[in-house]
Amino acid sequence: MAIEKRTLFSILLLLLVWSPAGEAHNITAILDGFPDYSLYNSYLTQTKVADEINSRDTVTSLVLPNAPMAALAAKRPLAAIKNALRLLTLLDYFDAAKLHNLQGGAVLSTTLLQTTGNEPGNLGFVNITNARGGKVAFASAAPGSKPAATYTKSVKQIPYNLSVVEISAPIVFPGLLDAPTASGSNLTALLEKAGCKTFASLLSSSGVLKIFETAMTKGLTLFAPNDEAFKAPGVPDLSSLSSAELVTILQYHALASYTPKASLKTSTAPIPTMASSGAGKYDLGVTTHGDDVTLNTGVDHSRVASTILDDTPVCILTVDSILLPVELFGKAPSSAPAPGPEGPSPSLPPSPSEAPAPSPKKAKSPSPKPHSPPAPPTGSPGASPSDAPASDDKPADDKSSATALLAGTLTSLFSAVLALASVL
Ligand SMILES: *[C@@H]1O[C@H](CO)[C@@H](O)[C@H](O)[C@H]1NC(C)=O
Ligand SMILES: *[C@@H]1O[C@H](CO)[C@@H](O)[C@H](O)[C@H]1NC(C)=O
Ligand SMILES: *[C@@H]1O[C@H](CO)[C@@H](O)[C@H](O)[C@H]1NC(C)=O
Ligand SMILES: *[C@@H]1O[C@H](CO)[C@@H](O)[C@H](O)[C@H]1NC(C)=O
Numbered sequence: 001m002a003i004e005k006r007t008l009f010s011i012l013l014l015l016l017v018w019s020p021a022g023e024a025h026n027i028t029a030i031l032d033g034f035p036d037y038s039l040y041n042s043y044l045t046q047t048k049v050a051d052e053i054n055s056r057d058t059v060t061s062l063v064l065p066n067a068p069m070a071a072l073a074a075k076r077p078l079a080a081i082k083n084a085l086r087l088l089t090l091l092d093y094f095d096a097a098k099l100h101n102l103q104g105g106a107v108l109s110t111t112l113l114q115t116t117g118n119e120p121g122n123l124g125f126v127n128i129t130n131a132r133g134g135k136v137a138f139a140s141a142a143p144g145s146k147p148a149a150t151y152t153k154s155v156k157q158i159p160y161n162l163s164v165v166e167i168s169a170p171i172v173f174p175g176l177l178d179a180p181t182a183s184g185s186n187l188t189a190l191l192e193k194a195g196c197k198t199f200a201s202l203l204s205s206s207g208v209l210k211i212f213e214t215a216m217t218k219g220l221t222l223f224a225p226n227d228e229a230f231k232a233p234g235v236p237d238l239s240s241l242s243s244a245e246l247v248t249i250l251q252y253h254a255l256a257s258y259t260p261k262a263s264l265k266t267s268t269a270p271i272p273t274m275a276s277s278g279a280g281k282y283d284l285g286v287t288t289h290g291d292d293v294t295l296n297t298g299v300d301h302s303r304v305a306s307t308i309l310d311d312t313p314v315c316i317l318t319v320d321s322i323l324l325p326v327e328l329f330g331k332a333p334s335s336a337p338a339p340g341p342e343g344p345s346p347s348l349p350p351s352p353s354e355a356p357a358p359s360p361k362k363a364k365s366p367s368p369k370p371h372s373p374p375a376p377p378t379g380s381p382g383a384s385p386s387d388a389p390a391s392d393d394k395p396a397d398d399k400s401s402a403t404a405l406l407a408g409t410l411t412s413l414f415s416a417v418l419a420l421a422s423v424l
Contacts (some may be wrong), residue, residue, distance in 0.1 A: 024109065038066060051260075059091060061089055087124065090110070091111060092109050112124075113126070123140070125141035151167075182309060202289040218312075248282070253273070298325070299330070
């Protein structure tokens with residue numbers, strides 16, 4: 001009888017910790033339970049590789065105990081550590097049984113590093129082999145690589161979505177740890193090299209470059225439009241803007257936080273930019289489809305294209321088109337036909353005084369408000385860019401209400417368990 005009660009109790013407990021299909025896993029929370037991997041876990045958080053892992057349905061984390069992790073990280077920039085952690089994240093499910101019985105004795109597995117598109121050939125793959133004596137060996141897929149690490153033990157499995165497995169040493173290949181770093185970087189030169197010359201020259205002529213350079217020590221994410229974007233049809237003539245408006249637009253292309261692409265995907269509310277006033281103005285909407293991330297200004301959409309630099313706390317991304325804030329450009333600037341010789345940018349509101357553009361004084365004291373948390377979408381209509389005709393927002397709403405429902409169910413379950421526990 002007592003056994004039956006205990007069984008019932010266990011079932012209820014199981015229900016309590018059960019996570020429904022589709023509910024994402026949280027690698028940080030899982031590794032929190034293992035002090036041996038605290039360093040590894042801390043670097044997953046700092047580099048935000050944790051966000052990339054959590055966004056995958058099927059993933060295997062090859063974790064390192066604190067000693068080899070400390071050796072890997074020693075004196076290295078976070079950009080290098082981020083690449084190493086990505087190579088240790090396999091985009092397939094490998095538990096102990098599968099690792100020890102590889103079909104044909106070997107397999108090449110793709111990793112998060114391969115998804116960056118920055119690695120030539122198959123450098124973003126890991127070569128797993130069944131070696132002699134039942135050992136499982138891991139090596140880079142770079143030609144001539146020797147096995148660098150071996151399987152040590154299984155840590156945690158959520159079949160068939162997430163597996164955490166300990167290995168003995170990092171997997172590296174020549175060049176893996178040479179990622180460009182923020183500290184050694186000249187922002188202008190980086191942008192020019194990435195095909196964003198026009199943007200770079202606007203930054204320097206407007207003085208906004210200084211603001212961004214200062215922000216690079218605390219947190220900066222830049223959305224740099226490429227040179228093509230400035231030549232696209234329907235782009236307003238930026239030279240007709242007041243200098244305050246230009247400063248606002250340029251600051252609208254930046255966040256005062258480290259938010260790489262995978263982390264953008266996790267945002268559920270409009271995110272404040274460096275032009276944001278704190279009342280939901282000049283915020284950016286984000287929508288995600290698979291690996292694609294799109295920014296919505298309320299006027300237009302712009303796709304996040306590539307990553308130029310990713311070194312905590314700085315991330316520089318390119319975007320396909322200029323971000324035109326709805327606060328300055330109304331609803332549809334591109335509907336304006338190519339202007340005659342006399343006047344470009346007809347859709348600009350004629351009163352620049354109305355725009356909460358930063359004064360030159362503000363330009364000299366950087367990192368103002370944007371550190372405040374994202375203002376949740378308030379009821380005030382028109383204040384947030386998310387009122388654009390974006391039906392994409394729907395699934396997010398559904399998901400959050402599902403989460404609320406689940407929270408309610410869990411609360412009742414918890415009460416049930418407590419009640420039962422008091423009986424036992
Ligand atoms: C597990 O993976 C399947 C598909 O591979 C996916 O549909 C499901 O949502 C995932 N579950 C979790 C908990 O991530
Ligand atoms: C994952 O868990 C950590 C605590 O271990 C928490 O701080 C974090 O917010 C969680 N992330 C998500 C996406 O729920
Ligand atoms: C994988 O590693 C094994 C053992 O070191 C080696 O024989 C094989 O050639 C490697 N395969 C690739 C594609 O690198
Ligand atoms: C940064 O690069 C630009 C263009 O390549 C150059 O004009 C400028 O002098 C450099 N700035 C510094 C501080 O090196």
